[in-house]
Amino acid sequence: MMKAVVISEYGGPEVLQVEERDIPELNENEVLIKVKAAGINRPDIFQRQGKYPAPNDVPQDIPGLEVSGIVEEIGVKVTGLAIGQRVMALVPGAGYAEYAKVHFGAVIPLPDHVSFEIGATLPETIYTVWHNLFQRGNLQKGETVLIHGGAGGIGSTAIQLSKLFDAKVVTTVSCKEKFDFVKSLGADVVINYKEEDFEEVLASNKIDVVLDYIGGVYFSKNIHVLKEDGRLIYINAMQGAKVELNLFKVMQKRLTISGSTLRNRSVEFKQSLTEDIVKKVLPLLNEGKLKSPIFRKFSIYEASQAHSLMESGDFLGKLVLVF
Numbered sequence: 379m380m381k382a383v384v385i386s387e388y389g390g391p392e393v394l395q396v397e398e399r400d401i402p403e404l405n406e407n408e409v410l411i412k413v414k415a416a417g418i419n420r421p422d423i424f425q426r427q428g429k430y431p432a433p434n435d436v437p438q439d440i441p442g443l444e445v446s447g448i449v450e451e452i453g454v455k456v457t458g459l460a461i462g463q464r465v466m467a468l469v470p471g472a473g474y475a476e477y478a479k480v481h482f483g484a485v486i487p488l489p490d491h492v493s494f495e496i497g498a499t500l501p502e503t504i505y506t507v508w509h510n511l512f513q514r515g516n517l518q519k520g521e522t523v524l525i526h527g528g529a530g531g532i533g534s535t536a537i538q539l540s541k542l543f544d545a546k547v548v549t550t551v552s553c554k555e556k557f558d559f560v561k562s563l564g565a566d567v568v569i570n571y572k573e574e575d576f577e578e579v580l581a582s583n584k585i586d587v588v589l590d591y592i593g594g595v596y597f598s599k600n601i602h603v604l605k606e607d608g609r610l611i612y613i614n615a616m617q618g619a620k621v622e623l624n625l626f627k628v629m630q631k632r633l634t635i636s637g638s639t640l641r642n643r644s645v646e647f648k649q650s651l652t653e654d655i656v657k658k659v660l661p662l663l664n665e666g667k668l669k670s671p672i673f674r675k676f677s678i679y680e681a682s683q684a685h686s687l688m689e690s691g692d693f694l695g696k697l698v699l700v701f
């Protein structure tokens with residue numbers, strides 16, 4: 379048996395409880411990880427609220443999309459990984475548990491100098507940012523990217539990776555503390571969205587790529603600030619998914635509008651994304667150039683406090699559960 383943080387019923391942070399569960403059974407392509415730490419992400423909140431169901435083959439009541447730990451067991455068809463190895467992994471769910479299983483194609487060796495806590499906070503944001511900003515958004519050296527909500531988990535990774543690949547970063551935040559934080563990560567232009575309208579600050583036609591998860595009223599503003607041949611990429615729509623679009627704007631500026639959700643993608647897709655990340659992003663972690671700013675660590679018995687803090691928005695970077 380193992381301990382897991384479970385969603386006892388859909389609701390507020392208080393519904394998270396520690397319970398005993400069976401250790402997951404492996405199939406031939408999977409790896410069992412003895413979890414040392416699990417990253418906390420905004421989608422975990424939506425799952426707890428009943429708004430973001432896990433895929434069918436994953437327990438619905440255990441949140442958690444990224445873990446780090448030690449390989450405990452491997453399926454007969456697993457290649458490239460060994461029992462006892464330190465790893466981090468993108469899991470389709472059930473990461474808030476002492477053991478987590480995952481297809482070997484979504485596992486990345488954890489460099490020796492990177493702690494389990496840091497490792498647990500990397501996969502969900504790196505996979506999401508790499509695929510959406512660089513593969514889908516095709517962000518290029520010298521281009522300007524607008525990253526909304528720069529001080530959160532996705533935002534802090536997106537800022538760093540954009541700078542490491544020589545793009546200029548514009549980002550939005552809600553307060554002075556977050557302003558200073560994103561500056562420390564390398565953001566070039568920071569807009570406090572509570573004080574200024576980003577559309578007015580940027581005027582028209584300044585931005586090559588926008589990464590947005592706000593949606594709602596931001597949609598038409600994003601369209602306005604994009605340059606010709608600009609790309610608008612969605613990874614959520616927290617303030618509304620139904621928007622109005624002037625198709626002539628898309629035609630006149632030859633815009634591309636795209637987006638994706640990571641969790642429901644096939645294991646083949648995740649494996650190929652892993653290979654690209656190992657080649658292009660892992661070296662940056664190895665060289666100490668990519669950091670994961672952890673704001674606070676929580677024990678599994680403090681999962682409710684961790685979710686409350688995330689919902690309050692009163693944090694910078696990442697939150698992590700430690701086993």
Ligand SMILES: NC(=O)c1ccc[n+]([C@@H]2O[C@H](COP(=O)([O-])OP(=O)(O)OC[C@H]3O[C@@H](n4cnc5c(N)ncnc54)[C@H](OP(=O)(O)O)[C@@H]3O)[C@@H](O)[C@H]2O)c1
Pocket residue numbers: 418419420421502506526527528529530531532533550551552553556571591592612613614615616638639640641688691695
């Ligand atoms: N599609 C995918 O595959 C995928 C994968 C992972 C995450 N996501 C999505 O990405 C989003 C971010 O996740 P996360 O884990 O990074 O969450 P997080 O750490 O909680 O960060 C959210 C950030 O958004 C900021 N924010 C809220 N309202 C804003 C607004 N109107 N304008 C600008 N910034 C605003 C928050 O700060 P302030 O409120 O202080 O501004 C906070 O910094 C979530 O919606 C999540 O569902 C999508």
